[in-house]
Amino acid sequence: MTHYHLALLGFGNVGQAFLRLLQHKKDLLLNDHRLSFSVTGIATGRHGMAINPQGIDIELALQLISTGGKLDSLSSHPPLVDTIEFIRNCDADVLFENTPVNYVSGQPAVSYLRTALQAGMHAITANKGPVVHAYQELTDLAKKHGRKFYFESAVMDGAPIFSLFRESLPATSLHAFYGILNSTTNLILTRMENGDSFDGALAYAQSIGLAETDPSGDIDGWDAAVKVAALITVLMGIPFKPTDVERTGIRSLTTDDIFQALKQGKRWKLVCTARREGASVLARVRPELVGTDSPVYGVNGTSSIVTFETDVLPQLSIVEGNPGPETTAYGLLADFINATR
Secondary structure, three states: OEEEEEEEEOOOHHHHHHHHHHHHOHHHHHHHHOEEEEEEEEEOOOOOEEEOOOOOOHHHHHHHHHOOOOHHHHOOOOOOOOHHHHHHHOOOOEEEEOOOOOOOOOOOHHHHHHHHHHOOOEEEEOOHHHHHHHHHHHHHHHHHOOOOEEOOHHHHOOOOOHHHHHHHOOOOOEEEEEEEOOHHHHHHHHHHHOOOOHHHHHHHHHHOOOOOOOOHHHHOOHHHHHHHHHHHHHHHOOOOOHHHOEEOOOOOOOHHHHHHHHHOOOEEEEEEEEEEEOOEEEEEEEEEEEOOOOOOOOOOOOOEEEEEEEOOOOOEEEEEOOOOHHHHHHHHHHHHHHHHO
16 A cells, blocks of 8 residues: 645635545545545635645645635644745645646646656646646656656546547547637537527626636637647647637627527537648637537537547547536546556
């Protein structure tokens, strides 16, 4: 049996779901994977930081967060100045980084993950930014220190995309992919088909915590573009930035557009596409009219899909139905098991 000290950077819905999942799977981890764990550090943006080498009381931490309390009372360590200091002092073997995404540079998450790897930790993230902006650097740094940099939750929550290619599809070459990678826009378009206005559908997505107060990252296609860039960077081996993706969002779609499509037996979807063209890749995110012959036609609500075309498998699709924080948390758990295997 191996015991691991874990630290969480970011303790929102996903971080909390991850700790609950760890508690739920504790016996299975021990019996099937010979893993035990304690949480020695939690850092948040609004609820303080806690470090305790003897282990933080998980249930108490969750209770404090649910009541708007501060985590500082759970710390046995002197007060910390910043997040980098937290990482260097949290006495962890694995860092789980779940801070907000930065589409432009991936910072400060890149620096957080770099610091963790330099300190000898496995670095696991659900953050798309570092995958796009520092994949090779962080992968090389992890290898140098005998650690892993994993990010299964970065694109389709807990769906096994990156590990599928890393472990289950050896000696394949990815030629293209096609799909729906943004849950918010898919939900908005589905609700508009059911009679809601664009503003009403967006307000609903915000009310359930799916869309941000500033929803531009979703409705202008940035979230989808950064996911496309991450898949190209990792699975096709070609460094790609969100600005390299031809991008059009869904702002211009009207209720009339939606109903005209339905009359034709078609639907509007925000479709992500990437295809090799010689030594480069052409990639785009844009609204497209799709018919019943398209694999994305029947994907509704917050569900997503990606279809891969490889040299040996002409079409392989992964569909994720109505994901939430729990599915993202599972991606983190799977990365933990795979990183420490």
